Amino acid sequence: MIRRQLQQVAQLLREARSVVLASHLNPDGDTLGCVLALRLALEEMGKRMVVLSSDGVPEIYRFLPGSEKVLTCTEERGFDVAVVCDTGMPERIGKAKDAVFSARVVVDIDHHVTEGAFGDIRIQQPKAAATAEVVYRLLKVMDVPITPAIATCLLTGIITDTGLYRYMNVSPSTFRLSAVLMEAGASPSRIAEEVFESRSFSSLKLLGRALEHIQREEDGRLVWSYLSHEDFTELGATDEDTEGIITQLRAVRGSVVLALLREVKPGRVRVSVRSRDERIDVAQLAEKFGGGGHRLAAGFWVEGSITEAIQKVIQALREWMHWSTSTSQRA
Numbered sequence: 001m002i003r004r005q006l007q008q009v010a011q012l013l014r015e016a017r018s019v020v021l022a023s024h025l026n027p028d029g030d031t032l033g034c035v036l037a038l039r040l041a042l043e044e045m046g047k048r049m050v051v052l053s054s055d056g057v058p059e060i061y062r063f064l065p066g067s068e069k070v071l072t073c074t075e076e077r078g079f080d081v082a083v084v085c086d087t088g089m090p091e092r093i094g095k096a097k098d099a100v101f102s103a104r105v106v107v108d109i110d111h112h113v114t115e116g117a118f119g120d121i122r123i124q125q126p127k128a129a130a131t132a133e134v135v136y137r138l139l140k141v142m143d144v145p146i147t148p149a150i151a152t153c154l155l156t157g158i159i160t161d162t163g164l165y166r167y168m169n170v171s172p173s174t175f176r177l178s179a180v181l182m183e184a185g186a187s188p189s190r191i192a193e194e195v196f197e198s199r200s201f202s203s204l205k206l207l208g209r210a211l212e213h214i215q216r217e218e219d220g221r222l223v224w225s226y227l228s229h230e231d232f233t234e235l236g237a238t239d240e241d242t243e244g245i246i247t248q249l250r251a252v253r254g255s256v257v258l259a260l261l262r263e264v265k266p267g268r269v270r271v272s273v274r275s276r277d278e279r280i281d282v283a284q285l286a287e288k289f290g291g292g293g294h295r296l297a298a299g300f301w302v303e304g305s306i307t308e309a310i311q312k313v314i315q316a317l318r319e320w321m322h323w324s325t326s327t328s329q330r331a
């Protein structure tokens, strides 16, 4: 099934003259690695391309080959093919939506299964640890040589989406593909250094502040923290500096649901939520707040002060945890 779809997409891309590639909002290493690997492959094939990331490219991913070619938006329309990587929700591509849906064929490649229709061809491979695994398969079907630059983009997707091979999505094939990409010229140690050990000084100060504010409830199953607007101004930090903080909260023994609230602008709070229990679908909760994401990782915005946001969100999280665990027990 997937192989046939990949062949279909390969054919479309071969025939296309112009292609638009789009990553999701708040882009991570997987979504960027995928669009940049595809960009390199299509450039080799002489296609005209636009690569879009509505939220730009975070500093830690600027080492990725071709990242300087990524645009936040374009006026260009009417592409032959659009490829969206790593999300199943059109809202998650932000303002890239207009260019993407102006294309004659829209392809969505993801490793999460999401409800609803998105695009004309939808490839969902839940067994893959990262969308990069699916893109690798597509490139193989297209007979594209895996250059060191392409391998670097794809391995970055795998390394970041598996949290350095620590999460449950890691399978023997994740390691097999990583070995292939390493043989093709990607360096895991360099990627790890660029992504995890190249943080700004203010982002570490901010991490310190978030750890200082850490709280737990629900017998330690809900662990959360916050950053107020004053924290950001005092430390000279921006929201980009919060990247990775939520991952640190996972370190608390017994934690199941993690949340980080930060008042990015006065009166506007950005919330990230993670779950390590399949029954607790945080994307569904995020949708109630007008956001989205995946079952185990989602985000949304709340209007109001940080204090108001904490009250609202933590209460909602508690209820959501109770509801999720009791309904799935019955099912």
Ligand SMILES: [Mn+2]
Pocket (backbone or CB within 6 Å): 030, 031, 086, 111, 129, 130, 131, 161
């Ligand atoms: Mn991903």
